[in-house]
Amino acid sequence: MKQLTVELGERSYPIWIGPGVIEQLPRLLEEAGIDSGRKLFIVTDEHVAPLYLDQTKSQLQDAGYMVYHSVVEAGEKAKSLAVYERVMTEALEAGLDRKSAFLALGGGVVGDLAGFAAATYMRGVAFVQIPTTLLAHDSSVGGKVAVNHPLGKNIIGAFHQPRLVAYDTEFLKTLPPREVAAGFAEVIKHGLIWDETFVTWLEQNAEGLQRFEHDLLQEALLRACSVKVAVVSEDEKERGLRAILNLGHTFGHAFEALCGYETLNHGEAVSIGMVAAAMLAERLGIASGISARTRHILEKYRLPVMLPHAMNADEIIEAMRRDKKGEGGKLVFVLPTAIGKVEIRKDVAEEPVREVLRALQEGGES
Numbered sequence: 001m002k003q004l005t006v007e008l009g010e011r012s013y014p015i016w017i018g019p020g021v022i023e024q025l026p027r028l029l030e031e032a033g034i035d036s037g038r039k040l041f042i043v044t045d046e047h048v049a050p051l052y053l054d055q056t057k058s059q060l061q062d063a064g065y066m067v068y069h070s071v072v073e074a075g076e077k078a079k080s081l082a083v084y085e086r087v088m089t090e091a092l093e094a095g096l097d098r099k100s101a102f103l104a105l106g107g108g109v110v111g112d113l114a115g116f117a118a119a120t121y122m123r124g125v126a127f128v129q130i131p132t133t134l135l136a137h138d139s140s141v142g143g144k145v146a147v148n149h150p151l152g153k154n155i156i157g158a159f160h161q162p163r164l165v166a167y168d169t170e171f172l173k174t175l176p177p178r179e180v181a182a183g184f185a186e187v188i189k190h191g192l193i194w195d196e197t198f199v200t201w202l203e204q205n206a207e208g209l210q211r212f213e214h215d216l217l218q219e220a221l222l223r224a225c226s227v228k229v230a231v232v233s234e235d236e237k238e239r240g241l242r243a244i245l246n247l248g249h250t251f252g253h254a255f256e257a258l259c260g261y262e263t264l265n266h267g268e269a270v271s272i273g274m275v276a277a278a279m280l281a282e283r284l285g286i287a288s289g290i291s292a293r294t295r296h297i298l299e300k301y302r303l304p305v306m307l308p309h310a311m312n313a314d315e316i317i318e319a320m321r322r323d324k325k326g327e328g329g330k331l332v333f334v335l336p337t338a339i340g341k342v343e344i345r346k347d348v349a350e351e352p353v354r355e356v357l358r359a360l361q362e363g364g365e366s
């Protein structure tokens with residue numbers, strides 16, 4: 001197993017990646033200062049629970065922890081205030097105190113939800129990420145935790161860093177193909193914002209990576225997580241640099257919200273959003289020839305590059321004006337200037353954005 005470290009002074013923490021990490025969990029918890037004898041509260045979802053909850057729970061119980069759990073519905077709908085309230089009720093009923101810890105066993109939905117519960121339970125308790133999706137190489141690192149509001153993605157949230165990320169890559173073997181593709185959207189994003197050589201490597205190894213060939217998968221996760229680690233270690237609370245991790249997300253979050261968090265999953269919405277960002281950059285004259293390559297790599301990973309059905313442009317723009325990166329309702333985008341390089345553009349005019357939205361629904365551009 002390999003280790004990366006998020007460097008945040010006294011809140012620094014390790015990310016352990018590899019097959020069999022879960023068997024080391026009790027030791028890793030001890031090393032993170034979460035001693036046996038404490039109460040642990042695992043939040044997981046209805047797909048992950050039958051696969052990995054018993055195994056995880058019994059290892060922790062054998063090591064002397066008192067373990068409780070909550071199983072939430074699968075999918076984005078669980079990132080809601082209603083589900084958050086239920087999780088809090090169950091944690092209170094289990095008698096969790098300030099020395100207890102929340103463990104997120106699942107994908108980004110469970111990670112964001114459990115993390116927000118941990119950030120707010122008795123004003124904040126310890127939190128551990130045990131990611132089970134490919135996409136969660138991104139969501140489990142960096143401490144952004146949140147639930148959604150019908151009017152906006154991740155609007156109710158906090159920054160609350162985990163004490164530890166324990167990423168057992170064996171868990172990925174049961175992921176459905178659609179979720180594998182969604183995970184690659186954020187892997188590709190980490191290349192597009194930071195490192196053209198990583199993008200080229202992802203293009204060259206697309207088949208082997210999608211078959212989850214061990215060495216390739218390990219390398220992809222380490223390279224993608226390293227980008228996230230570098231950015232978060234420099235700008236934990238998104239005062240500046242961290243916003244680059246939002247490539248494709250101004251568009252993507254609006255698409256997700258307007259689908260009622262149903263038709264498109266996060267990775268798919270970000271995929272279309274990254275194509276939109278590349279097209280917008282070309283229209284604004286800050287990049288050329290990048291949208292075709294962006295579209296091409298995403299298609300290689302079986303990701304959508306067009307909106308699946310008609311969406312109202314006024315509503316998309318209204319949702320984008322509520323994006324957390326913006327001030328005073330201005331349209332703010334992370335835009336590529338080349339493959340591997342991005343910049344943040346504040347106060348983008350509406351017309352080029354509308355043109356891009358039209359092209360995304362009508363057949364795109366060559």
Ligand SMILES: NC(=O)c1ccc[n+]([C@@H]2O[C@H](COP(=O)([O-])OP(=O)(O)OC[C@H]3O[C@@H](n4cnc5c(N)ncnc54)[C@H](O)[C@@H]3O)[C@@H](O)[C@H]2O)c1
Pocket residue numbers: 045046047048051074075076079106107108109110112132133134135136138139140141142143144145154171172173174175176179182183186265266267
């Ligand atoms: N906090 C962050 O920095 C950050 C970063 C990226 C994304 N996110 C958030 O993450 C969420 C998306 O995460 P996701 O794509 O992991 O979605 P998810 O958590 O909904 O998981 C996707 C699906 O896969 C199932 N699943 C999970 N692990 C499995 C496994 N090992 N085997 C079989 N099925 C499994 C789940 O039950 C679910 O149906 C979004 O809400 C997004 O906003 C947060």
Ligand SMILES: O=C(O)C(=O)C[C@@H](O)[C@H](O)[C@H](O)COP(=O)(O)O
Pocket residue numbers: 138142144153154186238242243245246249324
């Ligand atoms: O960690 C970050 O910062 C990111 O932007 C990573 C994104 O992939 C992720 O979807 C994040 O939750 C978006 O954050 P938000 O602040 O735009 O809600």
Ligand SMILES: [Zn+2]
Pocket residue numbers: 138186249266270
């Ligand atoms: Zn994302």
